[in-house]
Amino acid sequence: MMAVTTPPPASRRRFEPWSAGGWLLLALLVFLAMLPMAWMLLTSLKSQFAALQYPPEWIPRQPTIAEYVRLLSPASEVGREFLGYLLNSLWVSLATTVLGVIVAVPAAYAFSRFRFPGRNLLFYAVLVRNMFPAVVFLMPLFIMMRWLGLVNTQWSLILTYLTFGLPLSIWLLKGFYDNIPVQLEQAARIDGASRFKAFLLIVMPLSSPGIIATAIYSFIMAWNEYVYALTFLNDKSKLTLPVGLQKFFTEYATNWPGLMAASFIMSVPVVVLFLILQKYFVRALTEGAVKS
Numbered sequence: 525m526m527a528v529t530t531p532p533p534a535s536r537r538r539f540e541p542w543s544a545g546g547w548l549l550l551a552l553l554v555f556l557a558m559l560p561m562a563w564m565l566l567t568s569l570k571s572q573f574a575a576l577q578y579p580p581e582w583i584p585r586q587p588t589i590a591e592y593v594r595l596l597s598p599a600s601e602v603g604r605e606f607l608g609y610l611l612n613s614l615w616v617s618l619a620t621t622v623l624g625v626i627v628a629v630p631a632a633y634a635f636s637r638f639r640f641p642g643r644n645l646l647f648y649a650v651l652v653r654n655m656f657p658a659v660v661f662l663m664p665l666f667i668m669m670r671w672l673g674l675v676n677t678q679w680s681l682i683l684t685y686l687t688f689g690l691p692l693s694i695w696l697l698k699g700f701y702d703n704i705p706v707q708l709e710q711a712a713r714i715d716g717a718s719r720f721k722a723f724l725l726i727v728m729p730l731s732s733p734g735i736i737a738t739a740i741y742s743f744i745m746a747w748n749e750y751v752y753a754l755t756f757l758n759d760k761s762k763l764t765l766p767v768g769l770q771k772f773f774t775e776y777a778t779n780w781p782g783l784m785a786a787s788f789i790m791s792v793p794v795v796v797l798f799l800i801l802q803k804y805f806v807r808a809l810t811e812g813a814v815k816s
Contacts, residue, residue, distance in 0.1 A: 561791070568592070568785035575780040591785035606786060608761060609768030613747060613790075616678050616764055620685040620746040621739050624693055627686070628738055629731075632697030633723065637706065647698070650691045658688055659751060666755060680756045681764070685746045693738040700734030701727070736801050744794055765790050 567575055569587040597603040635647050653661075665684055666675070674680040704727060712722035728735075750766040757763055769786055 561788075564784045564788050564791075568781055568788050570781050572779065572781060575784075591779075591782045592789070595782070595785055595789065602782075605760075606768065609763055609765045610789075612678065612762060613765040614793075616681050616685070617743050617746040619678075619682050620689065621742040623682065624686055624689050624742040625735060625739055628690055628693035628697055629728075629735060631690075632694045633701055633727070635694065635698045636701035647694075650694055653687070654691050661687075662751065662755060665752070669756060675756060676758050676762065678757070678762055678764075681746075681749075681753055684752050684756070685742070685749065689742045689745050693742060696738055696741070697731070697734050700731055704730050740797060740801055743797065747790075747794055 566582065566584060568591055569589065570581070570584045571586070571588060571590075574581050574584055574586070594600050594602055595606045598607060635643065665687070669675050669680040669683075674683070708726050708730075709719070709722045712726050713719065717725065748766065749764075753764045753767045757767065765786075769783065769790070
């Protein structure tokens with residue numbers, strides 16, 4: 525009879541240099557990722573004079589939230605402008621996310637389940653756009669939006685962000701649908717469900733991590749985009765938040781605490797969204813990357 529060996533307790537395990545090196549590297553990467561955020565937050569709590577001191581004052585001696593109050597107060601002119609930019613960014617990002625999911629879900633399902641002439645060619649043609657930098661399409665898209673009469677409207681940004689986000693969203697969801705057994709749909713259809721009902725009641729709940737990951741990707745891409753928002757929009761009331769941050773730069777001086785406070789507020793929705801939904805994002809990436 526074979527003896528069953530048990531692993532040694534954690535206190536008696538040998539020291540593994542590779543494991544320690546990995547943890548050290550991970551700690552270094554986390555530190556480098558958090559350092560800009562920490563400096564941004566600390567600067568936003570300083571006065572304008574303290575922010576310009578040299579050598580720099582790392583931790584503010586007299587922290588103040590005056591810039592946050594000014595930005596989030598509808599009573600001030602700066603606050604009204606900032607909140608307007610924030611609402612514009614929320615509208616553009618949410619519309620891009622919702623429309624992107626509505627289009628990507630059936631498209632990815634069709635590529636995964638149906639067999640039709642030119643399927644592979646069409647699928648890879650969808651991904652061709654990601655081979656080129658986004659700025660390459662700036663002038664062609666601007667000419668097209670001007671021809672459609674959408675320049676200086678937020679719909680020009682929504683359609684542009686869909687153009688950039690849909691290829692990766694379709695690819696991500698297709699890999700996820702490939703791992704959902706088709707026998708589940710067949711069993712539902714044997715029980716009398718139509719294809720659409722089987723998709724709605726069987727496939728959609730199982731693919732919720734992939735859909736959430738697609739939504740996160742679309743939202744973050746639209747929330748952070750700057751070049752197209754700067755090019756397509758001229759009306760001050762329609763600007764999104766990344767472009768609106770320019771208002772803190774002037775010809776002779778820069779309000780660094782105000783700029784850092786606005787940047788920190790801008791980063792909060794993305795960080796909170798990712799922290800809440802990160803398990804679905806990681807699950808979608810791992811399950812969509814392995815073919816059963």
